Amino acid sequence: MAVPACADSFELVKKLNEGQQGTSNLMRNKLTGEMVAVKFIQRGPKVDKSVEREILCHRGLSHGNIVKFLEVFLTPEYLGIVMEYTSHGEMFDYVASKGHLAEAEARYFFQQLICGVEYCHKMGVVHRDLKLENTLLHVEEGHAPRVKICDFGYSKSMRYHSMPNSTVGTPAYIAPEVFLRSGPDDAYSGEASDVWSCGVLLFVMLFGTYPFGDPKEGNASISKVIERIVTARVSFPPEIPISREAVDLFSKIFVPDASQRISISGIRSHPFFTTNLPWEFQVNAPLPLEVRQSDEDTRSILQEARHVDTSMQVPFWDRDIVEMEINPTPVSSMDTEANDWTITADELRDMLACMDVAPDPCAGVPAMQQAPQGLGGMGLCAAGGKSRQSTPSPALSTGSSGGFDPLQWRSHPVPAATHSNASSDQVQRVSSTEVSSSSPAGLGLGGGLHPRPRR
Template identity: 45%
Template structure:
């Protein structure tokens, strides 16, 4: 890490901390996620690295590199300087329909790219939707799954208020359609300023929220004035049966979504590629080796592993 200097701590979680670092030579700022090099380095961490590094899109936080320290794996990423969408909407109260559509178009563009790469995010929410200026940047791929590399989703993953009904069944489900539901929750909150299912009072009674989600039971307050096209899109997203729910392709051709669509929202990622199975296996082997290295590992051992990761 001698190429970087710490600026400040910008986030703490159950399994990782995130710090803002500055590259000493270029002065560029990066967000660095530190994951303890112990039993927390599991399949989830492997999936996060493998899936995130394959995504190249203007509405997705760019993966830069992985660095090994004596105690942690450090994932270096693009830094979004303007916080997350949660703070933005909290400050605004709620957004106008035009502004909500502007952000929603970017969100869909980024999530659609993930799906084109056969990756479902599975934890889309305000806190994982960052802002760099006025540009949406999707982050945190810790719960993501690749249809090409991993088993079909079947676990109860995500944040309660954003979870699609089928996830509660504990059976296999389509992660892409579950992502569509979460995108709908984000859109609703931008427009209404409240959660569509449950509220802060219901946090102590999660079963009430679950029941509302299972029934797709929501309403748009009379005080919220939005167009019929917008109401139609929301009603087609909040459909309990995923087979009948609107698809990502259909969202992108919906009249409300297409209005004032920026040209950049129709662009895909650049230099996109699938990692070979051989490369993925090598990454997993390196991560296993990093997990098992003692904290007293020699500098040469760490540098060898770091160089191997950079060549992936």
């Protein structure tokens, strides 16, 4: 078993980004030389049930398509969560830098996403906030790129928690049944809502835009987006052709009635998924669980993290950690009265009632609606609330045609923890516009396709 971490075991390499809860830094273990990502959350009330849920859910998972959880430690001011470092940052930055992905490349990443989600569900964990910003891209020289799921802050585990019964997530990715809950005790299937989010993620990779924007408006209002989500009104940009298999899969994912929606196992047997499926994704084997701390030790550190300890010696790098101000309310909400983008369940139901939404629960994707040339409905903007510092995703090394060609790797086994790059069909960038000032960054409702704002 590895030696438990302490603050003095690490040295700061560089800052990675700022999230809703805190700051992530690239750090080096001074004893082993291991490069890790450490998420710092201010001690005290910010170490709440959500943080505890994230850690307890994440620490029991071990899979090639999930960021590896390693351990936790304390500084006088922060709780440090040590995780595997991924070299190429968020999938959001990679997709935004290219505009959209060729279908073969999007399929390859989607296959990995589904493998990771399937494993989570088998382990009794539902993620509830799957999106491009919560999938990371790791590349090692000589190996194919690896997608890794991260950020289990909204997750629930059958081992520790009840059925999902709260409206959480990022609006553009949230399933209809999450919006249409009748009350605080109205539970829903976390597995089915994860499937819906996977469909949105695939759509964004293929088109560089969200599926439920108003094709006549560059900047869709939240109420209109919700109305289109609960009725599964999808707009396919006509300037980007996709295969019949892709359209068929969308028609089975974007079904308002969760009980009629395709399952993860159904996706795995669908022709879109099985096309050029690498052998390791057919097996989808987990990795050995690397336990560095016992469950008891982890809980003890979390309990201690709820209090600030002024007696501890401050590591030299601790003062350099940037802590951002955040709204702790989940991004499930959109209240305009207080102008703080929070809303109660009653307010959400009232808003839906005002829209006179009456979805056909068994309906799938309707006939293809064509968005205006060059618009494609909603564009892509970052989720996560306030602007956050982030490192641009390095380009995958490619051939002259640009992009990544997964077929190049079909004859080569891909080890579970390795990655890389190659070439693919040339992709074209969707035209971009500025995000409307009336649509806050983080809700996925902005105008055009552009990388996350940087400071």
